[in-house]
Amino acid sequence: MHRKSDHKIVVVTGAGAGVGRAVAETFARAGYDVALLSREPERLVRAAAQLQAAYRGVRALAVPTDVADAQAVEAAAARVERELGEIDVWVNVAMATIFAPLSSISPRDFERATQVTYLGQVHGTMAALARMRTRNRGVIVNVGSALASRAIPLQSAYCGAKFAVRGFTDAVRSELIHDGLDVHISLVDLPAINTPQFDWAANRTGQDARPVAPVYEPEVAARAILFAAQHRRRTLWLGWSTARAIIADLIAPGLLDRYLARAGYRGQLTGKPRAPDAPENLHAPVPGEIGAHGRFGSEARHGGAPLFTERHVHALMGGVAIGVLGVAMAFAHLRRRARSRP
Numbered sequence: 001m002h003r004k005s006d007h008k009i010v011v012v013t014g015a016g017a018g019v020g021r022a023v024a025e026t027f028a029r030a031g032y033d034v035a036l037l038s039r040e041p042e043r044l045v046r047a048a049a050q051l052q053a054a055y056r057g058v059r060a061l062a063v064p065t066d067v068a069d070a071q072a073v074e075a076a077a078a079r080v081e082r083e084l085g086e087i088d089v090w091v092n093v094a095m096a097t098i099f100a101p102l103s104s105i106s107p108r109d110f111e112r113a114t115q116v117t118y119l120g121q122v123h124g125t126m127a128a129l130a131r132m133r134t135r136n137r138g139v140i141v142n143v144g145s146a147l148a149s150r151a152i153p154l155q156s157a158y159c160g161a162k163f164a165v166r167g168f169t170d171a172v173r174s175e176l177i178h179d180g181l182d183v184h185i186s187l188v189d190l191p192a193i194n195t196p197q198f199d200w201a202a203n204r205t206g207q208d209a210r211p212v213a214p215v216y217e218p219e220v221a222a223r224a225i226l227f228a229a230q231h232r233r234r235t236l237w238l239g240w241s242t243a244r245a246i247i248a249d250l251i252a253p254g255l256l257d258r259y260l261a262r263a264g265y266r267g268q269l270t271g272k273p274r275a276p277d278a279p280e281n282l283h284a285p286v287p288g289e290i291g292a293h294g295r296f297g298s299e300a301r302h303g304g305a306p307l308f309t310e311r312h313v314h315a316l317m318g319g320v321a322i323g324v325l326g327v328a329m330a331f332a333h334l335r336r337r338a339r340s341r342p
Contacts, residue, residue: 007033007058009084010229011077013067013124014214017044018195019143019225020059021292021308022218023091024060025051026226033059035080035087038071038094039066040285058177059084066110067094069118069181076128076303089229090128091141092121095280097158097197100204109202110157117161122168125185129172132183139229142169143221144189146242150249150256153264154205173234186228189246190221191239193299202282207269214241215300218292226309237308 003236005167014020016038024034036051038044041064048060061084064234075146080087096116098109121142132138148166151159169187192211216239222224224238237243239263249256279286295299 006086007031007079008036009033009085010089010091011035011037011124011128012091012093013037013065013120014071016040016047017290018291018292018294019095019190019199019221020091021047022222023093023225025292026053026222027089027091028055028058029073030059030226030230031055031058032089033061033084035061035063035076035084035199036074037063037065037067039064040073040287041304042287043211043285043290044163046289050193054066066116067123068093068115070119070123070126073120073123073127074130076129080291081131086135087128087131087138089139089141090124090126090227091098091143091229093143093225094124095156095161095197096144096160096201098202098204098282099154099209101154103158104204105157111283113157114161114164117158118164118168129183133181133245136182138183139184139232140185141225141229142185142187143225145189145214146189146237146245148189148240149246152260152268154209156266185234186222186236187235187244188225188238190224191216191241191305193218193221193294194292194294194296198296199283200279200286200290200292200318202280203274203278206274208272208274210270211222211296212267212293213243213299214239215296216305217294217297217300217302219304220301220303224305227307233309235309239305243308250318270338281333 010032012020015024015036024036028034035047036050044062048062051060052058062342063076063079065072066130067073094116098105098114125140127139142165144165145162146158148162155236166187169185173185192215194215198209198211221238224236228236
Protein backbone atom coordinates (compact mmCIF):
# COMPACT_ATOMS: atom_id res chain seq x y z
CA MET A 1 0.00 0.00 0.00
CA HIS A 2 1.09 3.56 -0.64
CA ARG A 3 2.18 5.89 2.12
CA LYS A 4 -0.31 8.62 3.01
CA SER A 5 0.47 12.11 1.76
CA ASP A 6 -1.38 15.40 1.64
CA HIS A 7 0.23 16.19 -1.70
CA LYS A 8 -1.55 15.94 -5.00
CA ILE A 9 -0.10 13.37 -7.37
CA VAL A 10 0.97 14.03 -10.96
CA VAL A 11 2.12 11.60 -13.63
CA VAL A 12 4.48 13.02 -16.25
CA THR A 13 5.36 11.07 -19.38
CA GLY A 14 8.63 11.77 -21.16
CA ALA A 15 10.03 12.81 -17.78
CA GLY A 16 13.56 11.56 -18.41
CA ALA A 17 14.68 14.65 -20.35
CA GLY A 18 13.53 17.78 -22.16
CA VAL A 19 10.19 19.40 -21.40
CA GLY A 20 9.03 16.37 -19.43
CA ARG A 21 11.99 16.64 -17.07
CA ALA A 22 11.27 20.34 -16.53
CA VAL A 23 7.57 19.60 -15.96
CA ALA A 24 8.38 17.01 -13.31
CA GLU A 25 10.59 19.48 -11.44
CA THR A 26 8.07 22.32 -11.76
CA PHE A 27 5.27 20.23 -10.27
CA ALA A 28 7.58 18.97 -7.50
CA ARG A 29 8.48 22.55 -6.67
CA ALA A 30 4.74 23.30 -6.45
CA GLY A 31 4.36 20.52 -3.87
CA TYR A 32 3.11 17.62 -5.97
CA ASP A 33 4.26 14.06 -5.58
CA VAL A 34 5.56 13.07 -9.01
CA ALA A 35 5.56 9.83 -10.99
CA LEU A 36 8.11 9.98 -13.80
CA LEU A 37 7.52 7.86 -16.90
CA SER A 38 10.13 7.43 -19.62
CA ARG A 39 12.08 4.65 -21.34
CA GLU A 40 15.65 5.00 -20.00
CA PRO A 41 15.54 3.51 -16.48
CA GLU A 42 18.85 4.70 -15.03
CA ARG A 43 18.34 8.34 -15.98
CA LEU A 44 14.76 8.18 -14.71
CA VAL A 45 15.79 6.80 -11.33
CA ARG A 46 18.44 9.53 -10.97
CA ALA A 47 15.89 12.21 -11.87
CA ALA A 48 13.46 10.90 -9.23
CA ALA A 49 16.20 10.85 -6.59
CA GLN A 50 17.22 14.41 -7.46
CA LEU A 51 13.64 15.63 -7.04
CA GLN A 52 13.28 14.00 -3.64
CA ALA A 53 16.59 15.48 -2.51
CA ALA A 54 15.78 18.97 -3.77
CA TYR A 55 12.19 19.21 -2.49
CA ARG A 56 11.85 17.90 1.03
CA GLY A 57 8.69 15.93 1.63
CA VAL A 58 7.98 15.38 -2.06
CA ARG A 59 7.83 11.78 -3.20
CA ALA A 60 9.09 10.89 -6.67
CA LEU A 61 8.57 7.51 -8.31
CA ALA A 62 10.47 6.38 -11.41
CA VAL A 63 8.40 4.06 -13.61
CA PRO A 64 10.31 3.05 -16.77
CA THR A 65 7.66 2.94 -19.51
CA ASP A 66 7.40 3.03 -23.28
CA VAL A 67 4.24 5.07 -23.85
CA ALA A 68 3.80 3.47 -27.28
CA ASP A 69 2.84 0.29 -25.39
CA ALA A 70 -0.73 0.67 -24.08
CA GLN A 71 -0.41 -2.23 -21.64
CA ALA A 72 2.80 -0.78 -20.22
CA VAL A 73 1.12 2.59 -19.66
CA GLU A 74 -1.82 0.94 -17.92
CA ALA A 75 0.57 -1.04 -15.72
CA ALA A 76 2.45 2.17 -14.89
CA ALA A 77 -0.78 3.91 -13.85
CA ALA A 78 -1.70 0.98 -11.62
CA ARG A 79 1.73 1.06 -9.99
CA VAL A 80 1.52 4.81 -9.35
CA GLU A 81 -1.81 4.46 -7.57
CA ARG A 82 -0.52 1.45 -5.63
CA GLU A 83 2.68 3.17 -4.44
CA LEU A 84 1.83 6.89 -4.36
CA GLY A 85 -1.95 7.17 -4.32
CA GLU A 86 -4.79 8.42 -6.49
CA ILE A 87 -3.68 10.34 -9.57
CA ASP A 88 -4.85 13.96 -9.64
CA VAL A 89 -3.06 15.19 -12.78
CA TRP A 90 -1.70 13.36 -15.81
CA VAL A 91 0.60 15.25 -18.21
CA ASN A 92 1.33 13.72 -21.62
CA VAL A 93 4.68 15.08 -22.79
CA ALA A 94 6.55 12.12 -24.35
CA MET A 95 7.50 12.50 -28.00
CA ALA A 96 9.84 11.09 -30.61
CA THR A 97 10.38 12.38 -34.10
CA ILE A 98 12.41 12.30 -37.27
CA PHE A 99 13.77 15.25 -39.24
CA ALA A 100 13.56 14.40 -42.95
CA PRO A 101 11.51 14.98 -46.09
CA LEU A 102 8.84 12.31 -46.46
CA SER A 103 10.75 10.74 -49.35
CA SER A 104 13.56 9.87 -46.91
CA ILE A 105 11.40 8.41 -44.11
CA SER A 106 10.76 4.69 -43.91
CA PRO A 107 7.26 3.46 -43.00
CA ARG A 108 8.74 1.87 -39.87
CA ASP A 109 10.23 5.16 -38.67
CA PHE A 110 7.05 7.11 -39.44
CA GLU A 111 4.96 4.56 -37.57
CA ARG A 112 7.22 4.69 -34.52
CA ALA A 113 7.14 8.50 -34.34
CA THR A 114 3.34 8.36 -34.53
CA GLN A 115 3.09 5.65 -31.89
CA VAL A 116 5.09 7.67 -29.36
CA THR A 117 3.99 11.23 -30.11
CA TYR A 118 0.31 10.58 -30.82
CA LEU A 119 -0.67 7.17 -29.46
CA GLY A 120 1.45 7.78 -26.37
CA GLN A 121 -0.94 10.62 -25.47
CA VAL A 122 -3.93 8.42 -26.29
CA HIS A 123 -2.63 5.65 -24.04
CA GLY A 124 -1.89 8.09 -21.22
CA THR A 125 -5.33 9.66 -21.47
CA MET A 126 -7.00 6.25 -21.44
CA ALA A 127 -5.09 5.13 -18.36
CA ALA A 128 -5.83 8.38 -16.53
CA LEU A 129 -9.52 8.44 -17.44
CA ALA A 130 -10.02 4.84 -16.37
CA ARG A 131 -9.29 6.06 -12.84
CA MET A 132 -10.56 9.64 -12.91
CA ARG A 133 -13.99 8.63 -14.20
CA THR A 134 -14.74 6.51 -11.15
CA ARG A 135 -13.80 9.39 -8.82
CA ASN A 136 -15.33 12.14 -10.98
CA ARG A 137 -12.28 14.37 -10.63
CA GLY A 138 -8.90 14.94 -12.20
CA VAL A 139 -7.02 16.89 -14.85
CA ILE A 140 -5.27 15.70 -18.01
CA VAL A 141 -2.90 18.00 -19.87
CA ASN A 142 -1.96 17.04 -23.41
CA VAL A 143 1.05 18.81 -24.86
CA GLY A 144 0.60 20.05 -28.39
CA SER A 145 2.52 22.46 -30.56
CA ALA A 146 2.17 25.44 -32.83
CA LEU A 147 2.85 22.77 -35.47
CA ALA A 148 -0.52 21.21 -34.61
CA SER A 149 -2.16 24.04 -36.56
CA ARG A 150 0.55 25.05 -39.05
CA ALA A 151 2.68 22.19 -40.31
CA ILE A 152 6.20 22.74 -41.60
CA PRO A 153 8.48 20.78 -43.96
CA LEU A 154 10.93 18.16 -42.66
CA GLN A 155 8.56 17.32 -39.77
CA SER A 156 5.63 15.52 -41.40
CA ALA A 157 5.62 12.73 -38.80
CA TYR A 158 5.69 15.11 -35.84
CA CYS A 159 3.18 17.55 -37.32
CA GLY A 160 0.79 14.76 -38.26
CA ALA A 161 0.96 13.38 -34.72
CA LYS A 162 0.36 16.77 -33.12
CA PHE A 163 -2.59 17.49 -35.44
CA ALA A 164 -3.99 14.14 -34.29
CA VAL A 165 -3.46 15.03 -30.62
CA ARG A 166 -5.49 18.20 -31.12
CA GLY A 167 -8.39 16.35 -32.74
CA PHE A 168 -8.28 13.58 -30.16
CA THR A 169 -8.28 16.05 -27.25
CA ASP A 170 -11.26 17.98 -28.61
CA ALA A 171 -13.25 14.78 -29.14
CA VAL A 172 -12.56 13.48 -25.62
CA ARG A 173 -13.44 16.86 -24.12
CA SER A 174 -16.88 16.75 -25.72
CA GLU A 175 -17.40 13.22 -24.42
CA LEU A 176 -16.55 14.30 -20.86
CA ILE A 177 -19.02 17.19 -21.11
CA HIS A 178 -21.69 14.83 -22.47
CA ASP A 179 -21.16 12.47 -19.54
CA GLY A 180 -21.36 15.32 -17.02
CA LEU A 181 -17.97 14.51 -15.52
CA ASP A 182 -15.85 16.92 -13.52
CA VAL A 183 -12.71 15.69 -15.30
CA HIS A 184 -10.89 18.36 -17.26
CA ILE A 185 -8.65 17.95 -20.30
CA SER A 186 -6.38 20.77 -21.53
CA LEU A 187 -4.23 21.23 -24.60
CA VAL A 188 -1.07 23.35 -24.34
CA ASP A 189 0.51 24.33 -27.67
CA LEU A 190 4.23 25.07 -27.36
CA PRO A 191 6.69 27.10 -29.47
CA ALA A 192 10.26 25.97 -30.17
CA ILE A 193 11.91 24.73 -26.97
CA ASN A 194 15.59 24.21 -26.18
CA THR A 195 15.61 20.46 -25.49
CA PRO A 196 17.95 17.56 -26.38
CA GLN A 197 15.60 16.39 -29.15
CA PHE A 198 17.61 18.25 -31.79
CA ASP A 199 20.67 16.17 -30.90
CA TRP A 200 19.08 12.74 -30.58
CA ALA A 201 16.03 12.77 -32.85
CA ALA A 202 16.35 10.62 -35.94
CA ASN A 203 17.65 12.77 -38.77
CA ARG A 204 17.92 12.01 -42.50
CA THR A 205 18.73 15.52 -43.74
CA GLY A 206 22.53 15.22 -43.55
CA GLN A 207 22.69 18.35 -41.36
CA ASP A 208 22.27 19.03 -37.66
CA ALA A 209 18.76 20.22 -36.83
CA ARG A 210 17.81 23.25 -34.78
CA PRO A 211 14.60 24.77 -33.38
CA VAL A 212 12.92 27.55 -35.33
CA ALA A 213 13.52 30.84 -33.52
CA PRO A 214 12.42 32.22 -31.14
CA VAL A 215 13.49 29.49 -28.75
CA TYR A 216 12.41 29.14 -25.12
CA GLU A 217 13.88 27.18 -22.24
CA PRO A 218 11.88 24.11 -21.15
CA GLU A 219 11.05 25.69 -17.79
CA VAL A 220 8.92 28.28 -19.61
CA ALA A 221 6.88 25.46 -21.13
CA ALA A 222 6.69 23.67 -17.78
CA ARG A 223 5.23 26.74 -16.05
CA ALA A 224 2.58 27.02 -18.77
CA ILE A 225 1.65 23.36 -18.32
CA LEU A 226 1.38 23.78 -14.54
CA PHE A 227 -0.83 26.85 -15.11
CA ALA A 228 -3.12 24.88 -17.42
CA ALA A 229 -3.42 22.07 -14.89
CA GLN A 230 -4.17 24.33 -11.94
CA HIS A 231 -6.54 26.69 -13.75
CA ARG A 232 -8.32 24.08 -15.87
CA ARG A 233 -7.88 25.91 -19.16
CA ARG A 234 -9.37 24.41 -22.32
CA THR A 235 -6.53 25.52 -24.55
CA LEU A 236 -3.37 27.50 -24.05
CA TRP A 237 -0.97 28.90 -26.64
CA LEU A 238 2.49 29.71 -25.32
CA GLY A 239 4.31 32.63 -26.94
CA TRP A 240 3.68 35.13 -29.71
CA SER A 241 5.34 32.84 -32.23
CA THR A 242 2.72 30.15 -31.57
CA ALA A 243 -0.15 32.62 -31.90
CA ARG A 244 1.30 34.14 -35.08
CA ALA A 245 1.77 30.76 -36.76
CA ILE A 246 -1.77 29.63 -35.99
CA ILE A 247 -3.44 32.90 -36.99
CA ALA A 248 -1.33 33.33 -40.13
CA ASP A 249 -2.39 29.90 -41.32
CA LEU A 250 -6.03 30.86 -40.91
CA ILE A 251 -5.54 34.02 -42.97
CA ALA A 252 -3.18 32.96 -45.76
CA PRO A 253 -2.39 29.23 -45.75
CA GLY A 254 -1.33 29.14 -49.40
CA LEU A 255 1.10 31.98 -48.91
CA LEU A 256 2.56 30.18 -45.90
CA ASP A 257 2.98 27.01 -47.95
CA ARG A 258 5.21 28.89 -50.39
CA TYR A 259 7.08 30.78 -47.70
CA LEU A 260 7.85 27.60 -45.74
CA ALA A 261 8.93 25.80 -48.90
CA ARG A 262 11.87 28.25 -48.85
CA ALA A 263 12.37 29.32 -45.25
CA GLY A 264 11.22 26.11 -43.56
CA TYR A 265 14.36 24.23 -44.52
CA ARG A 266 16.79 27.03 -43.72
CA GLY A 267 15.17 27.72 -40.34
CA GLN A 268 15.54 24.12 -39.14
CA LEU A 269 19.00 23.19 -40.41
CA THR A 270 22.31 24.51 -39.12
CA GLY A 271 24.39 23.82 -42.24
CA LYS A 272 26.73 21.72 -40.09
CA PRO A 273 27.12 18.12 -41.34
CA ARG A 274 25.38 15.51 -39.22
CA ALA A 275 27.84 13.14 -37.56
CA PRO A 276 27.46 9.58 -38.88
CA ASP A 277 27.48 8.21 -35.32
CA ALA A 278 25.05 10.78 -33.88
CA PRO A 279 22.70 9.18 -31.30
CA GLU A 280 19.06 8.48 -32.18
CA ASN A 281 16.27 7.82 -29.69
CA LEU A 282 13.44 6.95 -32.08
CA HIS A 283 13.49 3.19 -31.55
CA ALA A 284 15.62 2.92 -28.39
CA PRO A 285 16.47 5.33 -25.57
CA VAL A 286 19.79 7.13 -25.54
CA PRO A 287 21.67 6.42 -22.27
CA GLY A 288 23.56 8.98 -20.24
CA GLU A 289 22.99 11.93 -17.94
CA ILE A 290 20.83 14.10 -20.16
CA GLY A 291 18.65 16.77 -18.58
CA ALA A 292 15.99 19.21 -19.66
CA HIS A 293 18.15 21.51 -21.80
CA GLY A 294 19.59 21.28 -25.28
CA ARG A 295 22.54 23.12 -26.82
CA PHE A 296 20.74 26.36 -27.68
CA GLY A 297 20.94 27.97 -24.27
CA SER A 298 22.80 31.01 -25.61
CA GLU A 299 19.71 32.11 -27.54
CA ALA A 300 16.91 30.51 -25.51
CA ARG A 301 14.59 32.79 -23.56
CA HIS A 302 13.92 32.16 -19.87
CA GLY A 303 10.64 34.04 -19.81
CA GLY A 304 8.63 36.71 -21.52
CA ALA A 305 6.39 34.25 -23.36
CA PRO A 306 2.76 35.38 -23.08
CA LEU A 307 0.06 32.79 -22.39
CA PHE A 308 -2.99 32.93 -24.61
CA THR A 309 -5.97 31.07 -23.14
CA GLU A 310 -9.18 30.46 -25.05
CA ARG A 311 -10.48 33.88 -23.95
CA HIS A 312 -7.42 35.63 -25.35
CA VAL A 313 -7.63 33.53 -28.52
CA HIS A 314 -11.18 34.70 -29.15
CA ALA A 315 -10.11 38.31 -28.73
CA LEU A 316 -7.16 37.81 -31.07
CA MET A 317 -9.33 36.16 -33.68
CA GLY A 318 -11.84 38.98 -33.39
CA GLY A 319 -9.07 41.48 -34.00
CA VAL A 320 -7.79 39.48 -36.94
CA ALA A 321 -11.29 39.30 -38.45
CA ILE A 322 -11.72 43.06 -38.11
CA GLY A 323 -8.31 43.64 -39.68
CA VAL A 324 -9.03 41.34 -42.60
CA LEU A 325 -12.43 43.00 -43.13
CA GLY A 326 -10.77 46.42 -43.09
CA VAL A 327 -8.20 45.39 -45.67
CA ALA A 328 -10.90 43.89 -47.87
CA MET A 329 -13.02 47.05 -47.66
CA ALA A 330 -10.04 49.25 -48.45
CA PHE A 331 -9.13 47.09 -51.44
CA ALA A 332 -12.72 47.19 -52.71
CA HIS A 333 -12.76 50.98 -52.33
CA LEU A 334 -9.55 51.32 -54.35
CA ARG A 335 -10.96 49.10 -57.09
CA ARG A 336 -14.13 51.21 -57.31
CA ARG A 337 -12.06 54.40 -57.54
CA ALA A 338 -9.88 52.91 -60.27
CA ARG A 339 -12.94 51.90 -62.30
CA SER A 340 -14.53 55.34 -61.94
CA ARG A 341 -11.53 57.17 -63.40
CA PRO A 342 -11.88 58.26 -67.06
